[in-house]
Amino acid sequence: MAAPSPLLETRGLTMRFGGLVAVRGIDLALGSGEVLAVIGPNGAGKSTLFNLVSGLYRPSAGTVHLAGEDITGLPAHRIAARGIARTFQTSRLFGDLTVIDNVIIGMHARTRTGVLDALFRPRRARAELAAAAERAEALLGLVSPDLLARRHTLAGTLPQADRRRLELARALASGPRLIMLDEPSSGMDDRDTDALVEDIAMTMAERPGLSYIIIEHDMRLVAALPGQVVVIDYGEKIAEGPFAEIRRLPRVQEAYLGHKATHA
Amino acid sequence: MAAAAPARAATLADRAIVAAGEAGGALILGLFLLAEDWRLITAVLVLCGAGFALLELRPAIEERIVAAFRRAPATALVLGAAIVLAYPFGMQGNSYALHLLVIALLYAVLALALNFQLGSANIPNFATGASYGIGAYASALLALEFGVSFWLTLPVAAAVATVFGFLLGFPSMRTRDTYLALVTIAFGIVVHQLLNNFDWTGGPNGLVGIPAPSILGHSFARPIVILGQRVPAQANFYYLALALVALAILAARRLHNSRVGLAWNALRGDELAARCQGIDVVWYKMLAFAVDAFLAAFAGSVYAAYVSYISPDNFTFLVSVTIMTMVIVGGMDNSFGVIVGAFLLTLLPEKLRIFSDYRLLFVGVVVILFLVLRPQGLFPQRPRSYGAS
């Protein structure tokens, strides 16, 4: 009982769509500063798991706790405000806004200006926004100096690799305790993926207390990550452990690495 | 593209461009307002069309002009204020031209109100005309039944309409896009029909004899005389409507350049991603409805006091559609564009009265052409700039 509760803990998390069970009884536990990779074939329920934790879906059964606090079924914006940030498989940036605007929007939960402040205390509102812009620039510089240089271009015009970086920066901007990355390497070539691994490693080094859950298809990326790996197939957790052990399990190879290997 | 204008000091060239732009705009507007001959009206329209064609073909010119205005904001503000304040005196005592200006300014307020929703947050609202009507009726009834001063009816009418706005926004919690558009259409029709049916709103005949406001003993029904210069009574309402537009622009700027404006823009771009940034989209949607209704009610109150006679037909579904067209034609999320859109769509049908039977047809065709040829609007949205301001 003395052990502190983990940062994120799911128990029996289940999601049904009509008759289809997309996620079934998943238990996860993740401590502060830890990294967890989630792998599994397409349609295994990985993204659904993210949607449950981030509050986009309300689970059919099971619970989600953040630092011991029950956040099951809270609306997405509340969960985001409590410190869970995420990216999307197909990046969902605000394409008609500038790069820096995207990052500042990421700080929404940490800034306070309401409509009355904006109207009647403009100096305060402007100061807050200016401070946010400054922090955003610092953050962009950390993630990618190249992105910092392009901070005033529209996000919709960025190449794929930069979109990923910007999503990462936007997620970091909320000052989260946990970041969930949904297939950060999807749609990227090897060179870009290598650069991305470096970026992620750097942000991990920069913010040691921050926890990560990463859905990934690219095994090189998974191998490069520290921490545990969870394998999901048909909505269920079929294995858990360090990558070196996981990869050798026959069930995992069959479910996942088997047909992946034919691609390589 | 240098989107973020560096905080450079304004050069003489900048100031000259600003002065030329403002004086030119004022001149063209004045020419258009005072023109009676159809040839002159057509010539002005052709001139404007050519101007926009030039901007479309040579975006660099537009960039230069915008940069000039950004670098010399003080010049732009002082000169602009001087021009609009002196404008009624340049109308040669033409009360019809002044009347058109008042109506155009009120529509500018309505379009700016809708822009908070449609432009910033891309929420359809076909009930701005209804909020406008609620403001007008609330203000007129208070004045007629209880003898309340106009200046006191203003905030009360706005409060009533804001409650309506929240009510209207309530279904936006669950419905979206076309379905939400229909909800607002339905609200607009219900309000119009109720105004048409209730006895206490005067039914289809509406309300008559709404008193004109007065300030420091000067009734708005009387002409203004300054230094021997006399301008028709409409000028009173010109200044009142102008103040309202200034207020709306100020509110738009402050909200746009704040966390609220960013949140609206975020949910316009991607509602789901916005939620994951911690944005309470339901609250921001309802807020957009409320702000729209609040401002529209102000315009309604002023309109009622100005024309002294209102009927349900001033606030139909088609009025809401017109306001929406102004925002889209002018340029979503760009205050200046929206105002130009409002002026264009108010003045065009009026000045085309000489083409009597063809004017609505012509306006319809012009709107379609605008949407096809310049879908981003006359003056599209501009990126925010940080640090420079």
Place this chain on the structure above:
Amino acid sequence: MDALVLQYVMNWLVLGCIYALVALGFSLLFGVLNVIHFSHGDVVIVAPFVVLAVLQGLVAAMPAATAGALALALAAAILAVGILGVIADWLVIRRFRRAPAMMALVATVALGTVVRELIRMFYPQGSNPKPFPRLIEAQVALGGVTVPVFSLLAIAVSVAMMGLLFAMMRFTPLGLRIRAVAEDRATARLMAIRPGRIFAATFFVASAVGAIGAILFASYAGAVRFDFGIQLGLIGFSGAVIGGLGSMLGAILGSLLIAGIDVLVQATMAEGASYRLVFAFLLVILVLVLKPSGLLGRPAIEKV
């Protein structure tokens, strides 16, 4: 059955069928093109004017053959409005296929103004309401009460049209192609279906079906005016939306609901005629608050 009640039921069915014929067009066009064709009401209201014009021309030419002239006029009107729908798409609506929904909406509202103004200008004395004949004046005894044959005819024609439309969508190659384009435009193109043609065909069918609704509406009301299309369009649109856009059955259901409240209010309230729109649109709001995607619409689950 009480004669009055029967009359109300007949009115409900006739109005519901008329609204449904217009609503089906909205639903079909939305399902295939994902576009709100707000001028649909204005386009279809051209049909009664064509009927009147052709009838006048024919009666002037040969005063004897009235039944044949009527049939010819009806056919001409339906065909003409079908083509008008295709032209509207070709001139305006197709330019907004990729644009945000609100732009297409505003553009079609403007298009509606253009259509209305064209009727007003080019039809002789177009601003005034025109008396429109009942297609059939006869009455028939039904269960002890007399019923206008027109009502029965209107219902029969509408039901037949709905049946035809369903059969066309289900069983003909054209229907199959329309559904394919509605499902996935890019894939349909790979199957050698040319979306452009399908769009034209859809506009033709939607407008022609709506034209029948508009003719019945004019005949039911006994008059037609250039701006009747606004209300007919709004109600048809509402029927399609509360039924669930894209669902043909939903469009019919939604239209019957709106017509039902319309007739009910007029039958039971002293000032029913003034309040019918109030209650019809309150119903619209209520339905959408309870069922945000309409009665039979697919609830939108966004893929993340």
